[in-house]
Structures are given as structure tokens and as C-alpha cells.
Amino acid sequence: MSVRRNLLRLHAALVLGALVGVLAGCEGEHPQSTFRPVTEYGVILDRLFDHTVWWTMPVLALVWIVLLYVVFRYRERPDAATPRQIHGNAKLEVAWTIGPAIIVAAIAVPTIRTIFAVQPKPPADALKVEVIGHQWWWEFRYPDFGGITTANELRIPTGRTIDLVMRSADVIHSFWIPRIGGKRDVNPLPAQPGHPEHGATTAHPNHIIFRTDSVGVFYGQCAEYCGDSHAVMRVRAVVSTPEDFDRWVQAMNVAPAPAPGSLEAQGKQIFETHACVACHTVNGTNARGVLGPNLTNVGQRLYIGDQDRLKTTPENLARWITNPQEFKPGAKMPGTKQSGGGLPPTGLTDEQVRAVAAYLYSLGRTTPAAPAPTTTTDTTSTSGMK
Amino acid sequence: MATAEARVRAEFEPHGGTGIWSWITTVDHKRIAILYYVTSVVFLVLGGIEALIIRLQLAQPNGTVISAETYNQLFTMHGVTMVFLMGMPISVAFFNYLIPLQIGARDVAFPRLNALSYWIFLFGGIFLYSSFLVGQAPNGGWFGYAPLTSKQFTPGLNADFYSLGLQALGVASIMGGVNFITTIINMRAPGMRLMRMPLFTWMSFVTSFLLITALPVLAVALFFLTFDRQWGTNFYQVAAGGDPILWQHLFWMFGHPEVYILILPAFGILSDIIPTFSRKPLFGYAVMVYSGCLIGLISWGVWAHHMFATGLGPIADSFFTISTMIIAIPTGVKIFNWLATMFGGQLRFTTPMLFSIATVGLFTVGGISGVMHAASPADLQQTDTYFVIAHFHYVLVAGTVSAVMAGTYYWFPKVTGRFMSERLGKWNFWLFFIGMNLTFFPMHFIGLLGMPRRTFTYSPDLHVTNLNLSATIGAFILAIAFLLLIVNVLISRRNGAPASHNPWGAATLEWATSSPPPEYNFGRIPVIHNREPLWLPGKEEVVEAAQARPGAIHMPPPSFWPFFTAIGIVGTFALFLTGHWWAPLIGVAWTAIGIVNWAYEPTH
Numbered sequence: 001m002s003v004r005r006n007l008l009r010l011h012a013a014l015v016l017g018a019l020v021g022v023l024a025g026c027e028g029e030h031p032q033s034t035f036r037p038v039t040e041y042g043v044i045l046d047r048l049f050d051h052t053v054w055w056t057m058p059v060l061a062l063v064w065i066v067l068l069y070v071v072f073r074y075r076e077r078p079d080a081a082t083p084r085q086i087h088g089n090a091k092l093e094v095a096w097t098i099g100p101a102i103i104v105a106a107i108a109v110p111t112i113r114t115i116f117a118v119q120p121k122p123p124a125d126a127l128k129v130e131v132i133g134h135q136w137w138w139e140f141r142y143p144d145f146g147g148i149t150t151a152n153e154l155r156i157p158t159g160r161t162i163d164l165v166m167r168s169a170d171v172i173h174s175f176w177i178p179r180i181g182g183k184r185d186v187n188p189l190p191a192q193p194g195h196p197e198h199g200a201t202t203a204h205p206n207h208i209i210f211r212t213d214s215v216g217v218f219y220g221q222c223a224e225y226c227g228d229s230h231a232v233m234r235v236r237a238v239v240s241t242p243e244d245f246d247r248w249v250q251a252m253n254v255a256p257a258p259a260p261g262s263l264e265a266q267g268k269q270i271f272e273t274h275a276c277v278a279c280h281t282v283n284g285t286n287a288r289g290v291l292g293p294n295l296t297n298v299g300q301r302l303y304i305g306d307q308d309r310l311k312t313t314p315e316n317l318a319r320w321i322t323n324p325q326e327f328k329p330g331a332k333m334p335g336t337k338q339s340g341g342g343l344p345p346t347g348l349t350d351e352q353v354r355a356v357a358a359y360l361y362s363l364g365r366t367t368p369a370a371p372a373p374t375t376t377t378d379t380t381s382t383s384g385m386k
Numbered sequence: 387m388a389t390a391e392a393r394v395r396a397e398f399e400p401h402g403g404t405g406i407w408s409w410i411t412t413v414d415h416k417r418i419a420i421l422y423y424v425t426s427v428v429f430l431v432l433g434g435i436e437a438l439i440i441r442l443q444l445a446q447p448n449g450t451v452i453s454a455e456t457y458n459q460l461f462t463m464h465g466v467t468m469v470f471l472m473g474m475p476i477s478v479a480f481f482n483y484l485i486p487l488q489i490g491a492r493d494v495a496f497p498r499l500n501a502l503s504y505w506i507f508l509f510g511g512i513f514l515y516s517s518f519l520v521g522q523a524p525n526g527g528w529f530g531y532a533p534l535t536s537k538q539f540t541p542g543l544n545a546d547f548y549s550l551g552l553q554a555l556g557v558a559s560i561m562g563g564v565n566f567i568t569t570i571i572n573m574r575a576p577g578m579r580l581m582r583m584p585l586f587t588w589m590s591f592v593t594s595f596l597l598i599t600a601l602p603v604l605a606v607a608l609f610f611l612t613f614d615r616q617w618g619t620n621f622y623q624v625a626a627g628g629d630p631i632l633w634q635h636l637f638w639m640f641g642h643p644e645v646y647i648l649i650l651p652a653f654g655i656l657s658d659i660i661p662t663f664s665r666k667p668l669f670g671y672a673v674m675v676y677s678g679c680l681i682g683l684i685s686w687g688v689w690a691h692h693m694f695a696t697g698l699g700p701i702a703d704s705f706f707t708i709s710t711m712i713i714a715i716p717t718g719v720k721i722f723n724w725l726a727t728m729f730g731g732q733l734r735f736t737t738p739m740l741f742s743i744a745t746v747g748l749f750t751v752g753g754i755s756g757v758m759h760a761a762s763p764a765d766l767q768q769t770d771t772y773f774v775i776a777h778f779h780y781v782l783v784a785g786t787v788s789a790v791m792a793g794t795y796y797w798f799p800k801v802t803g804r805f806m807s808e809r810l811g812k813w814n815f816w817l818f819f820i821g822m823n824l825t826f827f828p829m830h831f832i833g834l835l836g837m838p839r840r841t842f843t844y845s846p847d848l849h850v851t852n853l854n855l856s857a858t859i860g861a862f863i864l865a866i867a868f869l870l871l872i873v874n875v876l877i878s879r880r881n882g883a884p885a886s887h888n889p890w891g892a893a894t895l896e897w898a899t900s901s902p903p904p905e906y907n908f909g910r911i912p913v914i915h916n917r918e919p920l921w922l923p924g925k926e927e928v929v930e931a932a933q934a935r936p937g938a939i940h941m942p943p944p945s946f947w948p949f950f951t952a953i954g955i956v957g958t959f960a961l962f963l964t965g966h967w968w969a970p971l972i973g974v975a976w977t978a979i980g981i982v983n984w985a986y987e988p989t990h
Contacts, residue, residue: 032836
């Protein structure tokens with residue numbers, strides 16, 4: 001009876017393991033998988049993880065094998081005498097102190113090496129991108145390119161070391177694009193970094209330093225709980241060839257010029273005469289607000305706000321402008337009828353919203369030099385991945 | 387037997403009654419233990435309901451069961467509840483019941499202080515939950531990182547309920563720690579040397595030291611937070627030169643010992659149950675004691691492993707990597723010693739033993755993923771994801787909670803004089819085992835496939851829907867298991883099979899006295915000669931002494947003042963919510979009245 005029950009238990013464990021494997025496996029591609037890094041940084045972390053798995057799984061297996069053996073072998077038998085009263089065995093206990101110690105050392109040595117390897121000094125020729133976390137969106141500034149600024153979509157070229165220099169404008173966030181590598185907290189910093197009065201811990205920004213040769217779109221999201229819309233504070237890295245990247249940079253400096261009399265031109269007019277400009281910038285226009293995401297060439301971005309549900313289309317832009325809180329609870333942007341972030345509703349009519357959406361959608365699209373934003377070369381075939 | 391009892395009554399005057407007043411004024415450690423246990427289980431149910439709502443929301447991507455705001459309150463309160471209102475107090479329930487019985491004492495050192503601890507815990511818990519009534523439950527996560535909890539980013543009362551509620555609960559824990567340490571050092575029976583104490587008492591001893599050293603650090607962190615919120619100080623405000631990382635250091639300096647506060651009692655429970663049902667003494671008693679002490683000690687030097695992504699620099703990361711990995715060694719030794727205890731024994735698969743065996747196996751899973759986290763660069767991919775959720779639920783559900791279930795089935799006959807139903811117990815166990823694994827095992831993969839924790843929704847594109855659905859189904863199975871435990875307790879306390887004083891044939895002293903034990907615990911305090919007083923020669927004398935006709939034993943009389951004083955202490959914290967500087971003074975005055983009356987209360 002008990003043997004059968006124990007066998008059942010063993011089966012249950014096996015079935016469970018298999019089930020999870022199947023569940024995980026049959027769901028298709030995992031855009032935020034930590035197992036498919038596209039940078040050396042990610043590969044190093046993944047290798048270390050594998051290392052810990054290989055060293056620890058035998059311990060787990062040993063414990064379970066011994067446990068199951070003991071459970072089968074030493075079940076109470078009605079006729080058995082009192083078992084031998086053993087109080088311990090010094091040799092054995094020393095052995096199973098030293099055993100785990102060796103395993104721990106085997107994990108610790110490459111770990112320490114990796115700790116230093118993934119926190120190098122940023123190379124002088126790295127492409128520096130300032131990452132600024134906001135509730136609940138990401139700002140990216142490119143000081144090397146005259147400070148062009150974008151949001152939620154990190155644009156980077158292949159083949160060049162990237163140095164993300166990160167700080168927060170409000171609470172602590174954590175920048176994480178799993179296929180690029182491990183996350184780093186995005187901390188609020190004192191106004192003057194390195195000021196002697198401030199402690200050493202937060203006076204410096206965190207860096208993520210990496211290089212990738214894979215063209216593609218890599219998804220991520222904020223990993224440190226940061227309030228209402230933490231779950232939808234998503235981010236993506238659009239990696240393109242250096243040529244495409246240069247074209248993108250140039251396009252960021254082209255002022256929008258919608259055809260006079262067009263819906264887009266109306267939209268521009270509304271945009272620039274209403275609350276929008278208090279927070280948003282569009283390069284080359286008199287929209288110069290800095291509280292919200294910079295909207296230069298926003299029409300090129302893959303998504304608006306929440307990355308799943310709002311592909312960049314005029315309709316979705318209109319939905320977003322009408323009621324941002326529907327997609328990002330607590331968003332600090334007012335809707336047409338709802339206030340937000342302490343600002344009153346914009347009061348835009350549906351007509352006006354449509355015009356503004358058309359204008360925003362056109363940004364970056366009317367410039368022929370701009371690359372199509374959806375060049376999402378599938379990266380699963382890139383080498384160095386599982 | 388009945389006449390013997392009658393004679394007892396004639397000489398020893400019990401402070402009894404069973405009415406509600408007798409519970410409010412009780413200072414009997416056994417009754418306080420029951421209060422602790424029942425209250426903790428109520429909070430377990432509340433925290434469990436929160437978990438089920440969370441799992442419903444996450445059963446599918448883009449879930450619409452609850453709003454983001456509600457979700458954030460629920461996950462915060464789930465964490466706060468399970469750590470502060472369930473995990474810690476349910477361990478304290480066991481401490482309270484068992485420590486005096488295991489060391490041969492009639493009560494704890496400070497019975498009224500013990501009652502005060504309980505009432506502060508209860509009122510603190512009620513205070514925290516009252517936040518739901520005003521729709522402003524804590525919503526900053528159970529570790530409430532600054533500056534999200536500041537007035538600027540959390541203008542509501544949410545973070546005030548958090549800081550003031552935890553402050554009150556901390557007071558109760560510190561008092562408890564002092565009480566248990568004093569009891570263990572001073573009130574052991576003759577011959578009950580430290581190295582003869584049952585492992586459970588030993589682990590409670592270590593835990594109590596962690597309580598009195600860790601909780602004050604939390605108190606400091608919370609005072610800073612309270613000052614920042616109430617009076618506009620700038621401890622965590624960057625713009626004014628404060629430092630939010632200070633909160634992280636302080637919180638985790640408390641928070642990591644806290645993890646061992648939650649798990650060491652479980653280790654103690656296992657170390658008492660496994661020998662009983664293996665019919666063998668604990669393998670390597672001394673090493674088990676030392677490893678427990680070592681774990682407690684090292685737990686002070688590992689806090690920043692919660693902060694590997696914070697950016698402390700490679701030197702700090704290396705230090706905390708190594709210290710964290712070292713803690714795996716004494717923990718591993720414990721697991722091997724439990725296996726060795728069973729090895730060559732005569733195993734009886736009673737419900738408590740099943741839970742204990744499962745705890746050994748499943749806790750190891752949590753231990754192993756802990757070592758993976760310790761590799762700090764690898765942790766950069768794991769921290770703040772569901773991989774961490776999987777890790778600490780294997781430690782706390784498969785470790786602490788499973789051991790508590792084992793302990794409940796094991797000591798229930800001592801508490802009530804009746805067995806719990808083994809039939810229901812087996813169902814309870816298997817549903818727990820299946821539900822637990824179905825809920826938390828997939829979370830390892832959910833995390834490694836890129837889903838962060840504390841997210842009210844997730845994208846269907848992540849392709850973790852099936853895994854999440856599995857976790858949701860598992861959570862409901864787990865809920866049924868807990869329900870069965872409660873049903874079993876309720877049924878068995880009246881209808882369970884009667885149990886003798888030592889129904890499992892255990893070795894430790896609590897089984898010498900009758901089941902349930904009399905108010906004074908032992909008729910005569912037995913003299914102890916060894917570690918297994920009920921197994922080794924001399925056991926008859928021990929049992930006889932324990933159940934002897936009591937002389938004129940003086941037991942502390944009931945007192946109303948702990949209850950009264952607790953209202954004042956929790957009230958002081960609660961009145962900060964009014965925003966008037968003078969309001970808490972009402973609580974202070976109330977407390978002072980309580981303390982004065984307490985001090986002058988006749989104890990004879």
C-alpha cells in the first residue's frame with residue numbers, strides 16, 4: 001500500500017516536471033527569455049547560470065534520491081526491533097560539511113570573476129546613452145548626437161559598445177531587457193553626482209555596458225516596483241545596422257513640415273496651442289516641454305504607451321490621447337476628460353484628437369530618409385543563442 | 387483518574403473559566419499560544435484570499451479581474467500579512483506553547499509581557515487591515531522601497547498604515563524575543579542543560595536573538611520613514627541630500643535575519659518530529675545546534691544579496707556573494723543530518739512525518755535556487771522576477787508553512803488530548819504537496835522567461851500564459867489544503883481519537899505531562915539526565931514527576947492590563963494618522979495608565 005503510494009509520489013514528481021517542460025516549451029517564442037542573450041554581457045550571465053545549475057542539480061538529485069531511498073527502505077515493519085540508536089558520526093558530518101563547501105567554492109570562483117567582468121569601466125569610444133526612468137516611461141538621451149532624445153524605444157547600432165548611464169527622475173526603477181542582459185536599478189541621484197556630502201552609494205549612476213551584433217527588436221520592462229503602472233512600464237531596444245542608425249539620428253533633426261491645410265497641419269496647430277506643449281517636445285517646432293516623453297519622430301515608434309495593445313496607428317494614438325489612464329493607470333498625462341498628473345483635462349474634442357493623432361503619426365514617416373520602424377529581423381537564427 | 391483531578395483542584399487553585407473574559411485576561415502561555423495560533427490562521431486565510439485574487443488576475447494575460455491600484459494593494463498586503471501576521475506569529479504560537487513544556491518550566495519568564503505581545507500583535511494586525519476600509523491599504527510592496535513610499539509619490543495614508551502598523555508589530559516581536567531568551571536561560575528544569583534542550587527550543591532561542599537584534603533595525607528604518615512622512619524630514623529624499631539606498635540597507639539588515647526568523651523555528655520542528663517517527667535520536671545533535679547558531683550569525687552578513695541590482699560595486703557584490711554562499715553550508719548540513727536521522731530508522735508515515743519529509747525535500751529546492759541567486763551576476767537576470775517568487779515560496783511555503791502543518795498535526799494531541807484525523811490529514815498533505823508544486827514550480831520558468839514580479843498584468847507575447855494558469859490552478863488546490871487543515875482542527879478538537887500523554891512515543895519533555903497539560907504544566911519539576919528523557923532509563927521518574935499531584939503551586943493570576951496597555955500602544959501609532967501632533971499623546975497617556983496599574987497590580 002505504502003510502496004504504491006510512494007511510487008505514485010515519484011510519478012507525480014516526474015509528471016509535474018514533464019508538464020512544466022511542455023507548458024514552457026509549447027508556448028512559442030519568448031521575447032523576454034533570459035536564455036537567448038544577444039550580447040556578450042548576456043552570454044556571460046547565462047553561462048554563469050548554467051554553471052550554477054550544473055553544480056547544484058547533483059546536490060538536489062542526491063538529496064531526493066537518498067530521501068526516496070530512505071522512505072522506501074526504512075518504512076516501519078511490524079516485527080522489527082528498535083533501530084540502532086546512533087547519535088551521529090563525526091567523519092560523515094565533516095564529509096558533508098566539506099562536500100558542500102567544495103561545491104560552493106566551485107561556484108564562487110567563476111562568480112567573482114564574472115562580477116568584475118560585467119562591471120568594467122566604460123570604454124572611451126562607447127556610444128553613451130543616458131537612460132532616465134520616469135513613472136512610467138523611459139527617456140533616452142544621446143549626448144554624442146547633440147542631445148537628441150527619444151522615449152521607450154532605445155535605438156542603437158550593431159557592432160559598437162553601448163554605455164547606458166542611468167538615473168531616475170522620481171522613484172527607483174530597474175532597466176531590464178533580458179536578451180541584452182541583467183537588470184540594473186535606475187536610482188534617483190543627487191543633483192550634483194559625486195558631491196562630497198553625498199554617500200558613495202547613490203552618487204554615481206549605474207551603467208549597463210554591452211555590444212550586440214544582432215539586428216532586431218528586443219523587449220524588456222521595468223523590474224523594480226515603481227507604483228501603479230509598473231507592470232506596463234515597458235521598453236524595447238531597436239538594434240539596427242550602423243547605417244540605419246545614422247539615418248535615424250539624422251531624421252531626428254529634421255523639422256516636421258506637414259502640407260499646409262492638411263489634417264496633420266491642423267493637428268500641429270492644435271498640438272502647439274494646447275496643453276500638449278507643456279510637457280512634450282517635437283524637434284524643430286516650438287513644442288519644447290520636458291516633463292513628458294519627447295515626441296520627435298514618434299510615428300516611427302513601434303508602440304504607443306503600453307507596448308502590447310497599442311501599435312502606433314492614428315487610431316491608437318487617438319485612443320491614447322483621449323484617455324491615457326485606460327492603458328497606464330495613474331499616468332501623469334491628462335486625457336480629454338480626465339485630469340492626470342495634477343493637470344486638468346485637455347478638453348480636446350474628438351475632431352481635434354483625430355487631427356493631433358494624424359500629426360503625431362506623420363512624425364518621422366514623411367521623412368524619406370527614415371528607416372521603416374518595423375525592420376524586425378528575426379533574431380532566433382543569430383549565432384550564439386539557444 | 388477523576389478523583390485524582392478532584393484532589394488537584396482542592397490544592398491548586400486554577401485560574402480558569404472559559405469565557406471571553408478569561409481569554410482577554412489570560413497570562414497562561416498555553417492559552418496565549420492558542421490565541422497566537424488562531425489569529426495567525428485567520429491572517430493566513432486573509433493573506434490566502436489576497437493570493438487567490440492575485441492568481442485570478444494573472445490566470446490570463448491582460449487580466450481584468452481587478453485594477454492596478456487594487457492589485458498593488460493586494461500583493462503588498464499579501465506579503466506583509468504572510469511575513470508579519472502569519473509567519474512570525476505562528477512561530478511564536480509554537481514558541482509559547484512548547485518552550486516552557488520542553489524545558490520544564492511552569493510558564494514563560496514574563497507572563498503579562500507575553501500577553502501584551504499578543505494583544506499588540508492582534509491590534510497591530512487589525513490596524514493594518516483597517517486600511518482596506520478606507521481603501522488605502524499599503525501599496526509599496528512589503529519591503530516598501532524609498533522614495534516610492536514618500537509623501538510625494540504616495541500621498542495617501544497607504545504608507546502610513548505600513549510604517550505605523552509594522553512599528554507596532556515590531557514592538558510585540560522584540561518583547562517576545564526578550565521573554566523567550568529570559569525563559570530559556572533562567573527557567574530550565576534541574577539537569578536541563580543547554581545541550582540537552584530539544585532542538586525546537588534551541589532554534590527558538592536562536593530566533594529570539596534574531597528578533598531582538600533585527601527588529602530594532604526595522605524600527606529605525608520605519609521611524610525615519612515616519613519622520614519623513616509626518617514631519618517632512620529628508621532621510622530618504624535625494625533632492626535634499628537624503629539617500630533612498632539607506633532604506634534598502636536598513637530594511638534588508640532586518641529583512642535577511644527575518645528570513646531566518648521565519649525558517650529556524652521550522653528547522654526546530656523538523657528536528658523534533660523526524661527522530662520521533664524514525665525511532666532514532668537526532669543525528670548529530672551538537673552539529674544541528676551549532677549549524678543553527680551559525681546560520682543565525684551569518685544571517686547578519688548577507689543582507690545586500692537582496693541588492694545585487696542596486697549597484698553597490700564589485701567589491702560589495704563579491705563580499706555578499708561569498709557570505710551568502712557560505713550560509714548554504716550549515717543549511718546543507720542540517721538537511722544531510724535529517725536524512726541520516728531517518729537512515730536506518732523505522733519510519734512511521736503519519737501526517738506530521740509526511741509533512742516533515744516533504745519539507746526536507748522541497749526546502750532543498752528553495753535552498754538550491756538560493757545558491758543560484760547568490761551568484762550575483764546571474765542574479766541580475768533573476769532578481770525581481772518570478773524566479774525569486776518561486777525561490778522564497780519554496781523556502782517559506784514548503785519550508786516554514788509545511789513545517790508548521792507538521793507541527794500542528796504533531797502537537798495537536800498535546801494541546802487538546804485528541805488526535806487530528808489522519809484520514810483528512812493524508813488528503814491535507816497530498817493536496818498541499820501537489821498544490822504547492824503546481825503553484826510555485828512553474829514560477830521558476832515564468833521568471834527566467836522574463837516576467838517581473840509585482841506586475842498586475844503581463845503580455846500574451848511573453849508566452850507564459852500556460853505556466854501562469856498552472857500556478858493559478860495550483861493556488862486553488864493549495865487553498866483547499868489549508869481549508870482541510872482548518873476543518874480537521876475544528877472537527878478533531880471535539881471528536882478526535884483520545885490521545886495519551888505521549889501518543890507518538892516521542893523523546894522530549896513536553897510529552898511527559900498530561901495531554902492537555904494542566905495550567906501549571908508539571909506537578910513536580912522533573913530532573914533531567916539526558917537529551918531523550920522519555921526514551922532513556924529514568925523515563926518513568928520523569929513522567930511520574932510531571933504528572934504528580936501538585937503542591938501549593940503559585941501561578942500568576944490573570945491580568946487585564948496587558949490588553950489595556952496594548953490598546954494604548956497601538957492606539958499611539960494609529961493616532962498619527964489623524965495628522966494632529968497632539969493626537970498620539972492620547973495613546974501615550976492611555977499607555978501610561980495601563981503601565982501604572984500593571985506595576986501596582988497585586989500578583990498574589
